[in-house]
Amino acid sequence: MASAELRLIRRRIKSVQSTMKITRAMELIATSRIAKARVRVKMSKPYIEKMTDVIRNIGASSGSLSHPLLDVREVETAGVVVVTSDRGLAGGYNSNVLRIAERAIADHKAAGREVRLYNVGDKAIGYFGYRKVMSAHDWTGVTDTPAYGDARTITNRLLEDYESGVVDSVEVYTTRYVSALTQDAVLWPVLPVQPPDIDVESLGEGGTSYEYEPDAETILGRLLPRYVEGTVFGILLEASASEHAARRRAMKAATENAEELVRLLSREANQARQAEITTEISEIVGGAEAMAGG
């Protein structure tokens, strides 16, 4: 009887150990991906910073900025972009974003605004698809390692809908990479473009007047769509870094749980083995005494 119990426990230990091998491997993979993803986030920063500078300088030298992409319109239809991962096993990563996005959609509807949903990542598609929330467009295969072309494809679609008046604003629900331990689900407004503050330091630099080739308006008109692209790219890169960080943490926790479980099970197995031996000895001793007595 005891040996059956022992066999059962040993089988469980083996199964937990093989699960642990998988979670540990996933943890290691995620760890190496975070490093790469963080480098990409860092490398992408100068572009958007310089672009912000340029827009600020145009604003400072021409007094004000005006462009359809900068105009704040009355919002009748809000564009909501939800950035999730394609794969699970990343702890609360997806559910955090989906929760704030769903709440925002409910808020928009309560305020009498239409919502046009854009899904990035299989998890968002599955979540809203299951809840019968129709999406205007879905993208997959983007968030694991985002390429600039992905950002461009998404942005083109958003700009098209914004310029044609299908949506009056675009907000992205995504995850911001704060540190290896902290990733925050946030709302990131994308359209209309929020112009950088133009009056603070840039005017102090002399309020330079630029030579424009061809002219300020044309340049701004070409610059702003690129700026949105760059912003979206930055969002995707941060989401990707967050995804890998969240997955690493989830897999680390799973591995630790498995280790703890193996420890507990081994103790149980030892007890069972001990009980088995004790029973055997007492049986032998009992038998011997019975024979000596006889």
Add this chain to the structure above:
Amino acid sequence: MAGHPLFTIDIVTPESIIWSGEAEFVSAMTTEGEIGVYAAHEPTMAALSTGAVEIHTEEGMLSVGIHGGFLQIFQNSVTLLTDRAEMTEGGRVEALRLAEGMRDDSPEDASETGE
């Protein structure tokens, strides 16, 4: 070319800073025509067309194929923002070839290059 005063130039793409350093002279194609930049150029903002950029440094010349973008000259420093750029040592011809390649693989900007 030697002996010209230097100015700093950064070529920045969304993926990384492709090149950063000091140059004596830079030439690029704007949507309006060619622009040549020496040190102490007046503040300028230009929209670039897809094509070649040449950077003349103290050591020699570098060519970069770029996919559109913007050129800002401000306080003796040049910032070149472009969504794609590739450096080459093959000179202007090779840079132009690279730039043409970028144009080909993104059909959606065919209208932009038609300007």
